[in-house]
Amino acid sequence: xxxxxxxxxxxxxxxxxxxxxxxxxxxxxxxxxxxxxxxxxxxxxxxxxxxxxxxxxxxxxxxxxxxxxxxxxxxxxxxxxxxxxxxxxxxxxxxxxxxxxxxxxxxx
Amino acid sequence: xxxxxxxxxxxxxxxxxxxxxxxxxxxxxxxxxxxxxxxxxxxxxxxxxxxxxxxxxxxxxxxxxxxxxxxxxxxxxxxxxxxxxxxxxxxxxxxxxxxxxxxxxxxxxxxxxxxxxxxxxxxxxxxxxxxxxxxxxxxxxxxxxxxxxxxxxxxxxxxxxxxxxxxxxxxxxxxxxxxxxxxxxxxxxxxxxxxxxxxxxxxxxxxxxxxxxxxxxxxxxxxxxxxxxxxxxxxxxxxxxxxxxxxxxxxxxxxxxxxxxxxxxxxxxxxxxxxxxxxxxxxxxxxxxxxxxxxxxxxxxxxxxxxxxxxxxxxxxxxxxxxxxxxxxxxxxxxxxxxxxxxxxxxxxxxxxxxxxxxxxxxxxxxxxxxxxxxxxxxxxxxxxxxxxxxxxxxxxxxxxxxxxxxxxxxxxxxxxxxxxxxxxxxxxxxxxxxxxxxxxxxxxxxxxxxxxxxxxxxxxxxxxxxxxxxxxxxxxxxxxxxxxxxxxxxxxxxxxxxxxxxxxxxxxxxxxxxxx
Numbered sequence: 001x002x003x004x005x006x007x008x009x010x011x012x013x014x015x016x017x018x019x020x021x022x023x024x025x026x027x028x029x030x031x032x033x034x035x036x037x038x039x040x041x042x043x044x045x046x047x048x049x050x051x052x053x054x055x056x057x058x059x060x061x062x063x064x065x066x067x068x069x070x071x072x073x074x075x076x077x078x079x080x081x082x083x084x085x086x087x088x089x090x091x092x093x094x095x096x097x098x099x100x101x102x103x104x105x106x107x108x
Numbered sequence: 109x110x111x112x113x114x115x116x117x118x119x120x121x122x123x124x125x126x127x128x129x130x131x132x133x134x135x136x137x138x139x140x141x142x143x144x145x146x147x148x149x150x151x152x153x154x155x156x157x158x159x160x161x162x163x164x165x166x167x168x169x170x171x172x173x174x175x176x177x178x179x180x181x182x183x184x185x186x187x188x189x190x191x192x193x194x195x196x197x198x199x200x201x202x203x204x205x206x207x208x209x210x211x212x213x214x215x216x217x218x219x220x221x222x223x224x225x226x227x228x229x230x231x232x233x234x235x236x237x238x239x240x241x242x243x244x245x246x247x248x249x250x251x252x253x254x255x256x257x258x259x260x261x262x263x264x265x266x267x268x269x270x271x272x273x274x275x276x277x278x279x280x281x282x283x284x285x286x287x288x289x290x291x292x293x294x295x296x297x298x299x300x301x302x303x304x305x306x307x308x309x310x311x312x313x314x315x316x317x318x319x320x321x322x323x324x325x326x327x328x329x330x331x332x333x334x335x336x337x338x339x340x341x342x343x344x345x346x347x348x349x350x351x352x353x354x355x356x357x358x359x360x361x362x363x364x365x366x367x368x369x370x371x372x373x374x375x376x377x378x379x380x381x382x383x384x385x386x387x388x389x390x391x392x393x394x395x396x397x398x399x400x401x402x403x404x405x406x407x408x409x410x411x412x413x414x415x416x417x418x419x420x421x422x423x424x425x426x427x428x429x430x431x432x433x434x435x436x437x438x439x440x441x442x443x444x445x446x447x448x449x450x451x452x453x454x455x456x457x458x459x460x461x462x463x464x465x466x467x468x469x470x471x472x473x474x475x476x477x478x479x480x481x482x483x484x485x486x487x488x489x490x491x492x493x494x495x496x497x498x499x500x501x502x503x504x505x506x507x508x509x510x511x512x513x514x515x516x517x518x519x520x521x522x523x524x525x526x527x528x529x530x531x532x533x534x535x536x537x538x539x540x541x542x543x544x545x546x547x548x549x550x551x552x553x554x555x556x557x558x559x560x561x562x563x564x565x566x567x568x569x570x571x572x573x574x575x576x577x578x579x580x581x582x583x584x585x586x587x588x589x590x591x592x593x594x595x596x597x598x599x600x601x602x603x604x605x606x607x608x609x610x611x612x613x614x615x616x617x618x619x620x621x622x623x624x625x
Contacts (some may be wrong), residue, residue: 003482014460015436015445015481017474024475029434031479035423038495041502048497051327052556052581053314053358059356067126072135074202077447086445094458 008105009098016095017038063095111168111284114160119143121160121163121171122597125153125215128173132217132264132284138240140269140278142178143186144218149173152215159213168343170213175288178219179226179318180331182206185216189322191224191467194448203320204352205289205331212347217285220275224470226291226324228538229545231274233472237459239268239274239526240510241304243280243571247604252570267527267571270545273332273352274582277304280334287344290332294427294542295522295549297332298561298576302522303573305563305603307595309333309341314359314584316345317352325434328358328427328553338562338592342368359582366585371593375409384420384609388549391525391579393567398445400522401575404597405519415477415515417506421498422550424543429483429496435473436480442468461575472538504555511580516577517590521548528568548576558584561590563600572600 008025012018019025071084080087099104113119132144176182179189181199188194202210223233232238243249244266253265269278273290277300280288289299289610292310298461301308309332316331323329331348335341346365353360378583381402386395406412444450444464451463469477483492523545533541552559558581561574573625577594578589 004192005487007482011478011481012462012486014485015477016458017465017469017477018462020466020471020474020477023287024471024478027471027539028478028482029219029476031428031475032482034539034543035425035483035492035496037427038422038429038492038499041419041422041495041499043495043502046498046501048494049501049504053313054355055313056359059351059353059358060359061353062366070200072498074446076200077197078445079450080445088456091457093471094464095456095458108553 003032005098007106012103013095013103019104024104110172111383112150114171115165116546117160121153121156121215121396122150123482124171125149125173125217125320126359128217128284129344131282135242135282135284136328138242138278138282140220140284141218141284142188142190142221142236142275145185145216148185149215149217149236150469152210154163155182156213156215159442163166166211167214167347168208169507171215172213172287173215173241174209175217175220175285177222177273177276177288177290179291179322180206180289181322185219187219187322189225190222191236191470191473192238192449192467195235197448201320204317204354205348206320206349215459220273220279220288222275223272223472223491224624225322225473225546226272226293226296227269227435227472227542229295229532229542230268231271231300232268232534233470233538235470238530238533239269240530241269242278242605243260243267243305243527243603243606246570248566248570248578248601250570254570264531267529268303268533269301269528270523271349272296272300274300276334276376277301277306277308280304280306280336282605287340288334289319289322290334292332292553293328293329294546294553295332295433298522298549298559298574299335299545299560301336302563302574303527303572304476305600307335307338307341308574309345309588310552310559311345311349311559311584314357315349315363315582315584316356318359319352319354323438325431326438327430327434328556338560338595339368339575341560342366342588345588361582365513367589367594368585372587373595374405374590377410377517377590378515378516379405379410379412380415380510382417382420382510382518382520384417385548387473387524389544390521394523394525394573397565397573398519398575401519404594413515415518417510417515417551419499419503419506423554424547425502426496427550427554428501428543428547430500432476432480433483433493434480435476436484439469439473457553470571475539500554502505503551507555507557510618513579516580517587520576520578522561522574522576523548526569526571526573533558552578557581558587560587562591562595562598564598566601
């Protein structure tokens, strides 16, 4: 059962990462095939496990400010900034559709 | 031993630091280090020296040179995770475990090499190149390999260090530091420990803080400890374990650092041998060694019984799904806005993110992100992600049942074979390799249990083979005590590094038998 181009395109949109070439797509196919082995296991009546520490209470600390004021340090690592803002290109512009995008999937 | 030497003034922290730094330079061909923090290390060594001179050292770790895997944040020192995404990223803070080491006076020599973002089992997929196993240059390996000529041997015959904490393991194994931090999500500390002939400890999940460790799989990651002997691992564990308010997945129980007893009587122990760990592909050498080890316990009076962990073979599949899913989520933070690489693409936020991530991540990372996203799609969520979580419970329960039946410790092999030559290893892709190599170490991460690799013997090729002990949750003291007893019995040989000997004979002689506890 091969993954359709629609799903591959959808994944590139969701992940914002590209398959790059046929090998990338093949990698996903193999990964799915590998994961399908899970269906051999009988999990009737078994609850999913999120964490091995599920029987314990999570630690909650007091809602007090104990550190901060490190704006300068944090801004040091950003490439584009203005005063104390990180600068991003305009949002709300979706990634171009499949036929308009630079992607390996266009050929498929 | 080294700690005692420091206390008695037989050697000073700066001398020690300088020797290690020069050894790092002469072993550069191993590619174990990404960044060497020479200046800060020497400064730390000087401070330590002052403390020793006034008779007020901070403890056993004061002045001890250590190395840290490059996926731990270290303030003021570049942290790259061996990826283009974080090249040039200078952390603004220290990971809790790094801070703890520094607070106790340890001297941070540098950051070690790894597979990109700790994904891999060979330390071959980072942007700074692969890590070479120091044993490739040992007399033991050279004597056993069919040498055609000297130069051909060095350039094409070297073996991998294992991964993903290969740099840390190689650093400890080649004497450039006395302890190193790694991380363990699927075996990433124990695998290279086995290949490089050092002790690799994976603590119980929740015992040591993950704050500052760049996450791979939040529900399975733990910082790992690599040392030359079990006693050292216990000392490092003692200084790192304990609740951290900055990591809410650390347990709140009080942790009491312990001194490892030297067991002489193991007759009250029950050792379990899980039959499923005789996995397909396990080398006959290791199988024989495993059997010999079981006999060792039996002859010493311990109860050795075969047990079953029936879901073992699904552990790797389960890991594959859960890991890629959590990775897809954890890697989402790398968008170029606040730190790390940023693409020049400026048309829109989404296209900038996409370009940044396309440029910053290698095939392995991108592959896992895409797979993870696939398993998390609405149409797949129940069938893959939830299913994997259910299988995870079954795996964890397997262990619970075995431990409840009276078994104290499990004894298993750590790897399927000794270290492969690099040229062989790269013939298969990262995912296939990881699936093969993680099979024996992965389940302990699923169940959150503590596990340790103890170097046991040399293979026919002259390379290290290690065996793994898995213990009950939070019972590190028992686990390490048994490991220590075993270590004493097997007397694993010291590596005889030839290249290095030529350059730095004195440094080498001093460090050869030194542990710091």
